[in-house]
Amino acid sequence: MATMESLIGLVNRIQRACTALGDYGGGDTDSALDSLWDALPSVVVVGGQSSGKSSVLESIVGRDFLPRGSGIVTRRPLVLQLHKIEEKEEYAEFGHIPQRRFTDFSLVRQEIQDETDRITGKSKQISPIPIHLSIYSPNVVNLTMIDLPGLTKVAVEGQPESIVEDIEKMVRAYVDKPNSIILAISPANQDIATSDAIKLAKEVDPSGMLTSLLLKCDRTFGVLTKLDLMDKGTNALDVLEGRAYRLQQPWVGIVNRSQADIMKNTDMMYARRREQEYFATSPDYGHLASKMGSEYLAKLLSRHLESVIKAKIPGIIALINKGIEEMEAELDRLGRPIAVDAGAKLYTILELCRAFDKIFKEHLDGGRPGGDRIYGVFDNQLPAALRKLPFDKHLSLPNVRKVVSEADGYQPHLIAPEQGYRRLIDGSLSYFRGPAEASVDAVHFVLKELVRKSIGETEELRRFPALQTTLAAAAGEALEKFREQSKKTVTRLVEMESSYLTVDFFRRLPQEVEKGGLAPSPADRRAASADRKNPPSDHGIPAAERGNPNDPLGDRYGDAHFRRIGSNVSSYISMVSDTLRVTIPKAVVYCQVKEARQNLLHYFYTQIGRKEAEQLGELLDEDPSLMSKRQELAKRLELYKAARDEIDSVAWVR
Numbered sequence: 001m002a003t004m005e006s007l008i009g010l011v012n013r014i015q016r017a018c019t020a021l022g023d024y025g026g027g028d029t030d031s032a033l034d035s036l037w038d039a040l041p042s043v044v045v046v047g048g049q050s051s052g053k054s055s056v057l058e059s060i061v062g063r064d065f066l067p068r069g070s071g072i073v074t075r076r077p078l079v080l081q082l083h084k085i086e087e088k089e090e091y092a093e094f095g096h097i098p099q100r101r102f103t104d105f106s107l108v109r110q111e112i113q114d115e116t117d118r119i120t121g122k123s124k125q126i127s128p129i130p131i132h133l134s135i136y137s138p139n140v141v142n143l144t145m146i147d148l149p150g151l152t153k154v155a156v157e158g159q160p161e162s163i164v165e166d167i168e169k170m171v172r173a174y175v176d177k178p179n180s181i182i183l184a185i186s187p188a189n190q191d192i193a194t195s196d197a198i199k200l201a202k203e204v205d206p207s208g209m210l211t212s213l214l215l216k217c218d219r220t221f222g223v224l225t226k227l228d229l230m231d232k233g234t235n236a237l238d239v240l241e242g243r244a245y246r247l248q249q250p251w252v253g254i255v256n257r258s259q260a261d262i263m264k265n266t267d268m269m270y271a272r273r274r275e276q277e278y279f280a281t282s283p284d285y286g287h288l289a290s291k292m293g294s295e296y297l298a299k300l301l302s303r304h305l306e307s308v309i310k311a312k313i314p315g316i317i318a319l320i321n322k323g324i325e326e327m328e329a330e331l332d333r334l335g336r337p338i339a340v341d342a343g344a345k346l347y348t349i350l351e352l353c354r355a356f357d358k359i360f361k362e363h364l365d366g367g368r369p370g371g372d373r374i375y376g377v378f379d380n381q382l383p384a385a386l387r388k389l390p391f392d393k394h395l396s397l398p399n400v401r402k403v404v405s406e407a408d409g410y411q412p413h414l415i416a417p418e419q420g421y422r423r424l425i426d427g428s429l430s431y432f433r434g435p436a437e438a439s440v441d442a443v444h445f446v447l448k449e450l451v452r453k454s455i456g457e458t459e460e461l462r463r464f465p466a467l468q469t470t471l472a473a474a475a476g477e478a479l480e481k482f483r484e485q486s487k488k489t490v491t492r493l494v495e496m497e498s499s500y501l502t503v504d505f506f507r508r509l510p511q512e513v514e515k516g517g518l519a520p521s522p523a524d525r526r527a528a529s530a531d532r533k534n535p536p537s538d539h540g541i542p543a544a545e546r547g548n549p550n551d552p553l554g555d556r557y558g559d560a561h562f563r564r565i566g567s568n569v570s571s572y573i574s575m576v577s578d579t580l581r582v583t584i585p586k587a588v589v590y591c592q593v594k595e596a597r598q599n600l601l602h603y604f605y606t607q608i609g610r611k612e613a614e615q616l617g618e619l620l621d622e623d624p625s626l627m628s629k630r631q632e633l634a635k636r637l638e639l640y641k642a643a644r645d646e647i648d649s650v651a652w653v654r
Helices: 005-020 053-061 105-120 163-175 194-205 259-263 267-281 286-291 294-334 341-363 372-387 398-406 419-458 465-499 503-515 523-534 550-558 560-597 602-608 613-619 624-649
Strands: 041-048 078-086 091-094 097-102 131-137 142-149 182-187 220-225 251-253
Touching: 005 078, 005 131, 005 294, 005 624, 041 053, 041 163, 041 194, 041 294, 053 142, 053 220, 053 267, 053 294, 091 105, 091 341, 097 105, 097 560, 105 131, 131 372, 131 560, 142 294, 163 182, 163 194, 182 294, 220 294, 251 294, 267 286, 267 294, 294 624, 341 419, 341 465, 341 560, 341 602, 341 613, 398 419, 398 560, 419 465, 419 560, 465 560, 465 602, 465 613, 503 560, 503 602
Parallel strands: 041 142, 041 182, 078 131, 182 220, 220 251
Antiparallel strands: 078 142, 091 097, 091 131
């Protein structure tokens, strides 16, 4: 069965692990997760310089172990964890060198100084990174206290001008936490109204202090030091009995070693006994003797800390479970570490490629946006391009007359200018090549964009920049091949229309004329009539070759005749345009879209299977920031799970 003492030990272990991960609360952690440190109850020791803070801590421990000197001596938070043991031998351990035991406490003092300088240098700067010190002794109670730099009002030589604000900011970061127990230390030989510790406690724990205005306080303990140094005839009973500054928690008086005792290295156990004798024999404080002194203070704090921890455990468990859930989700998003053997690396690469390919297909098939832009090419862009082709200019009356006449050569055509028709049709069909190739290029651009989007949306790929680049290059190379094949195909479609004309269309023309289907329009008849009455002289055909205007065939050499030829060719080109408007999309989809959907990474797969383990590893080189983030999350997750298991093992939680 776990005892209540397990609670403080549990918090101690979690605090040490938090510090190792860079989580020491106060908003100084870089993690986006809630600080576990901030959820852990602890006793925060606050006081002004020369308030007797160090002496109180040493008296509670029963050892002389803290650095001393003028100015700011404590420049980093000191997390002091006390462990009561049965063995007689006392020793100390630091969190930064856990394998080394210190039995000489003068060396503990030196190590605190050296470790402080290691982070802050010797420039008297301060740092929020705590030092963890565990002391194991039969003369202590189980207790954790955090010693902070003493509050000061002025900077001394060698300190930055901002030191006053920097210290207050650090101290506030600890005492602001609702889970902190404030141990406010004030010297009795100074006006309590000017106490830095009490002033700060009133600000951060307004519900916790009862002054003359009866303001309530529930997490602040007051400590009065230097009671033996008060002026003769005066005492601190108004404070200790709660009449001047009444706290929800009790005030405790302390009598520290004198400077002479410190200089003579007076034994701490002897100093404790002398402190007890002082209160027991004091005419002012004798009635309070059982509730005064450093030993009483330590036991009082230990019991209170245990009760607070027990009350806070449900919230700590909830925070731990929430953190575990968030970290596991984030690790899943970042991806787990990659195995080192070639087979596992190849498998990972292929799985990543499949994930990308799946997203790419979803874009094409409509599961994700973007594929509809391909349909837009066929439904909007291609028809618009076909409508803009310059057939009006190519089949204008002057151009038709010119092309037909040049095709006849010296021998004018008799009935139908076949060569003229063919030249006009060939010239018209050549215009289709532009829209056909433009459709190929437009679809190629859409596919490239979908590849880029799909790579970006494949979360598993984000951790592998080299593989992203290689995959994008391979997909781009495949799309270029598909585009080349598609251009050849649509060009052939156009060339096929040129290579063999639909003869039936022209064979139907005489019947259509007879039926009136292709009869000249009224405008054509009026123009033909005008031509007969006023034969133009600039048809481009010699007068001898135009024949008699009175001859029915002569009309075919007039404007109406050439307009009819242009109209016939236009009708044929319109038919071909309708055909290409259908067949070009079919060719593009078959050669580009379908190939991209089925074989985008086919060549990449054949190449990746031939690579050695080292080359595969290069593709799986991760972004260093992601690697660092995963490692941090993995360590933190391990801490949270270990903390959860330890809490679950304590009997009282059940």
